[in-house]
Amino acid sequence: MSNLRRIIEEHIPERHRGAGRRLLDEVGDVVRGYVRGRFLMALIMAAIYGTGLLILRVPLWAGIGLIAGFLGIIPYLGVISGLILALGFAALDGAGLGRLAGVVAVFAIAQVIEDYVLTPRIIGGKLELHPMLVFIALIIAGDLFGLLGLVLAIPVLAVIKVLIRFLDELYLRSDFFLAPATPDGETIAAQRTVAVTVSTAQAEADAQRVVEPRESPPPQEP
Secondary structure, rough: OEEEEEEHHOOOHHHHHHHHHHHHHHHHOOOHHHHHHHHHHHHHHHHHHHHHHHHHOOOOOOHHHHHHHHHHOOOOHHHHHHHHHHHHHHHHHHOOOHHHHHHEEEEHHHHHHHHHHHHHHHHHHOOOOOOHHHHHHHHHHHHHHHHHHHHHHHHHHHHHHHHHHHHHEEEOOOHHHHOOOOOOOOHHHHHHHHHHHHHHEEEEEEEHHHHHHOOOOOOOOO
16 A cells, blocks of 8 residues: 555655545545544444343344354345354254344344444544435435445545545635636726826827927027
């Protein structure tokens, strides 16, 4: 990763290298925040799965909860694998339809909590994204790109936010934005009228000075 950053920095012009490094630092912070958020969610989901399976007396409930929680870093992989393992061990333990239905309910409720509560608040909080924006991004990305869209939607959204904020700062410091205000159209027209009037008056005065010597009477002889 450090080699990739070094290569990118070498291709940034020297005069812009400071701003480029700052942008890379912000992108790196976003990626690290996303990874930390995903691992925190994995721990929380493992605890939710494990607690539900413990209540239902499913064998190896702790191991199944950890597997489902950490595989949940990839959307839906954790819940599917955990559900299959939990149903299998519960069936081998002689569970009836009630306990099996309870296992399904545990994973269904946990998935709703992950999608509608934990992901918008924990991931969105780490990346300083509004929970509703995270939720909408997941829906759109999942609909357009499927599983890959669900995995990449939030980090891509966070990086786009960093880029927009960086470009906004550059614009606010640009000569285009900081240039002094120019007069409006009426002021410019008035200035042009005054300039033309002054030029005309100056030309008439010059012409008058040229004509006056010619009109003066000739000197009288003694």
